[in-house]
Amino acid sequence: MNQAKNQFYAYEMSDVSHMPITTAQVGRDWMDASERRYAYRCLPLTIANQAGWVIGCPATFVVNWDGRNLREGLRIDFEPGPEHRDSRVLSHFGSGILTIAIPYLFRTPEGINLWTKGPCNQFKDGAQPLEGIIETDWLPATFTMNWKLTRPNHPVRFVRGEPICMVVPMARGLAERLEPQQLPVQANPELHQQVFDWARSRADFNAALNVPDSEEARRGWQKEYTLGVMATGVRATEHQTSLRLKEFVMPGSSTQMPPS
Known part of the structure; x- marks a missing residue:
């Protein structure tokens, strides 16, 4: 299938229910709670918040790590009860790592990687999202989103629908093509x-x-x-105060794909 330079596909590979992929939003609870919402005055922060697409958590559960490196060292309790267990949420690697299967296979334009990470500037006490960079312009495989629990015997709660993965396209080789120089x-x-x-x-x-x-x-x-103005009043040639990413839509339609 030929792919245009600006086309970005999310192929549904398995059950996508309760795991919608949407544009990342600027708001954060901790920023709302900051004094007079001062956190929103930091433009680099708000731009980063919006710089990708997020995937929702498929279920509500509490995860607890007993400190062992065995897969059995991670306990996952689904809410409101075990009958709400979701097979996409599991302990696969051990070492206190929670794994959530991503049901999409992404295909980016040639030369574009996908940086997979946790939502920017969104925190979860006791758990750290693991990040990866994937060559999604050729790889015929899905990936998993993994969170590393940072201390034993500290329960961490995930809520269905909350963003648990953020995907950010990035040009492959860009950093390597730069010629770093340090000077006064x-x-x-x-x-x-x-x-x-x-x-x-x-x-x-x-x-x-x-x-x-x-x-x-x-x-x-x-x-x-x-x-976008310097102290002398000179304006920047290019300047962004917000991002307007497009939502994923069904081919041939201008309608956003409905959340599952």
Whole structure:
């Protein structure tokens, strides 16, 4: 099957019920709970939150690791009872690793890998998502999403529908094609001046924050980066404040694939 340069396929290989794949959303509970939602003022953070697609957890369960490296050292209790067991959630590798089978086979355009990881900036106490980079432009196989429990005898709860995997396309070989160089900033006079202007602007702004009724105190934070503007007022040629990824749709249709 010929594939266009911008086509990204998710082939259903097995039961996809309760495991929809959707665009990653910007919101995070801990960011909502931050003081005056300050966390959302960090544009790099919010862009990362949206930079891929997420797959939902197929079931609700509590997992506990007894510290042994055996597969039997991981206990999975499904809620509300064992009759709700989901065979896609299992202990396969041992060493306190929870495995969730991903029912999709992804096919990316030629030269594009898929970075598989946990949802950006989303945390689960006692469990760490394991990350991998897969050559999905040729591999005729699925992969599993794995979470490593980080300490024994600490129950960790997963809820059906919560994002448990994030997939991010990335160009293969890009990092290897770069020619890294390290040098003092003074070697680039224009950049050195820009850094100086930025530092002075930041220092002046922070000082003015402590002045009651000042414009800076009313603003609360500098927005130059969010606006794509340097301290001198020069605007960036390209700048993103949000991402608008497309949802997966059935071929020949503009309708989003409904969650299963």
